[in-house]
Amino acid sequence: MKAVVYNGPRDVTVKNVPDAKIERPTDVLVKITSTNICGSDLHMYEGRTDFEKGRVFGHENLGEVIEVGNAVDRIKVGDMVCLPFNIGCGFCRNCEAGLTAFCLTTNPDPKMAGAAYGFADMGPYNGGQAEYLRVPYGDFNCLKLPDDAREKETDYVMVADIFPTGWHSTELAGVKPGDTVVVYGSGPVGLMAAYSATLKDASMVMVVDRHPDRLRLAEKIGAIPIDDSKVDPVQQVMDLTQGRGADKGCECVGYQAHDPQGHEHPNMTMNNLVKSVKFTGGIGVVGVFIPQDPGSPDKLYKEGEITFDWGLCWFKGQSIKTGQANVKAYNRHLRDLIHVGKANPSFIVSHKLSLDDAPNAYQNFDARNDGWTKVVLRPGQ
Ligand SMILES: NC(=O)c1ccc[n+]([C@@H]2O[C@H](COP(=O)([O-])OP(=O)(O)OC[C@H]3O[C@@H](n4cnc5c(N)ncnc54)[C@H](O)[C@@H]3O)[C@@H](O)[C@H]2O)c1
Numbered sequence: 001m002k003a004v005v006y007n008g009p010r011d012v013t014v015k016n017v018p019d020a021k022i023e024r025p026t027d028v029l030v031k032i033t034s035t036n037i038c039g040s041d042l043h044m045y046e047g048r049t050d051f052e053k054g055r056v057f058g059h060e061n062l063g064e065v066i067e068v069g070n071a072v073d074r075i076k077v078g079d080m081v082c083l084p085f086n087i088g089c090g091f092c093r094n095c096e097a098g099l100t101a102f103c104l105t106t107n108p109d110p111k112m113a114g115a116a117y118g119f120a121d122m123g124p125y126n127g128g129q130a131e132y133l134r135v136p137y138g139d140f141n142c143l144k145l146p147d148d149a150r151e152k153e154t155d156y157v158m159v160a161d162i163f164p165t166g167w168h169s170t171e172l173a174g175v176k177p178g179d180t181v182v183v184y185g186s187g188p189v190g191l192m193a194a195y196s197a198t199l200k201d202a203s204m205v206m207v208v209d210r211h212p213d214r215l216r217l218a219e220k221i222g223a224i225p226i227d228d229s230k231v232d233p234v235q236q237v238m239d240l241t242q243g244r245g246a247d248k249g250c251e252c253v254g255y256q257a258h259d260p261q262g263h264e265h266p267n268m269t270m271n272n273l274v275k276s277v278k279f280t281g282g283i284g285v286v287g288v289f290i291p292q293d294p295g296s297p298d299k300l301y302k303e304g305e306i307t308f309d310w311g312l313c314w315f316k317g318q319s320i321k322t323g324q325a326n327v328k329a330y331n332r333h334l335r336d337l338i339h340v341g342k343a344n345p346s347f348i349v350s351h352k353l354s355l356d357d358a359p360n361a362y363q364n365f366d367a368r369n370d371g372w373t374k375v376v377l378r379p380g381q
């Protein structure tokens with residue numbers, strides 16, 4: 001089968017790899033029809049993780065079931081399914097508690113919890129930027145889509161990761177109706193966080209970034225764009241909230257946060273959040289941070305550490321929650337919002353391309369080139 005293979009920093013090719021196949025009786029085999037490129041892929045693409053050369057990328061996957069293992073009951077050949085980026089077992093103590101991003105059995109590394117497709121340190125599973133994908137524990141991990149699956153495919157494929165992840169950041173922050181919310185990052189995840197806050201009836205949503213195309217999308221869904229290349233974002237949030245700060249804050253950038261000139265400061269968004277969220281406010285961090293980053297220009301962050309305004313955070317009585325999104329905790333509900341027409345997360349999608357276009361798409365999305373806000377690859381087209 002054809003797949004997007006990582007060769008080394010900023011180098012992917014589309015080439016033939018061994019076909020994905022049923023390996024265990026609980027597996028399901030999916031013919032991928034939509035698979036997104038994610039900001040998480042970019043950390044790996046840039047060589048800033050230990051993603052192995054020769055592996056296949058792709059953790060935001062949707063497609064048609066073409067084969068099921070002997071022990072699969074619920075999922076049938078022909079079903080259209082969206083796959084959470086997390087691979088859960090369904091029976092460990094974390095999966096049972098709904099914490100499928102921290103599954104205790106699907107990652108063979110005993111020091112790790114959580115597995116994902118085509119993801120550094122998240123188990124040996126290949127990604128779905130390919131013609132076919134093996135889905136372990138298919139009954140547990142497949143989200144069945146309704147009869148409008150093909151028609152609304154570009155909306156539904158956002159449910160594999162970024163829509164639930166954006167939603168998760170608002171859950172971690174504790175967003176409630178009437179809240180004011182500041183989101184750092186207007187990439188796909190930040191836009192989904194802003195969209196989720198809006199769906200939860202936030203009274204005001206502010207989004208900080210410096211890319212006009214991304215900020216325009218934030219504005220389109222009713223958020224207030226804040227361009228930190230032109231204004232001090234903390235001051236702007238203060239001014240918009242009568243000097244109190246936002247009730248809740250979402251971190252949707254991660255460890256490669258940088259200033260508008262491009263210099264990385266892994267503590268930048270966290271410290272800006274502490275400053276721009278109110279006393280007793282909540283902060284949800286879904287931007288990825290990692291324990292070791294040898295490629296970091298920041299000395300401390302090579303060991304995953306940052307200088308953090310702990311004193312101010314403590315003084316303000318803020319709460320911080322973090323981590324990968326437990327996609328299964330939200331994906332049915334978000335699917336249903338799409339089905340009834342109350343959510344259309346595909347508004348962020350700028351490009352629908354064939355698998356063969358992946359190298360060019362990676363290059364443009366990685367450069368955050370104007371107009372490249374989210375890419376969906378469509379194998380077989
Ligand atoms: N927790 C999860 O489950 C989960 C899931 C998906 C993605 N992620 C992570 O979320 C993060 C965002 O993903 P994405 O797909 O939106 O990526 P992206 O890289 O396309 O978007 C990040 C945005 O942040 C902006 N930015 C950079 N520095 C900034 C700063 N100091 N202040 C404000 N904005 C800044 C960039 O200009 C960019 O638009 C990544 O770290 C990704 O790995 C986490």
Ligand SMILES: [Zn+2]
Nearest residue numbers: 038040060161
């Ligand atoms: Zn993703």
Ligand SMILES: [Zn+2]
Nearest residue numbers: 089092095103
């Ligand atoms: Zn589990």
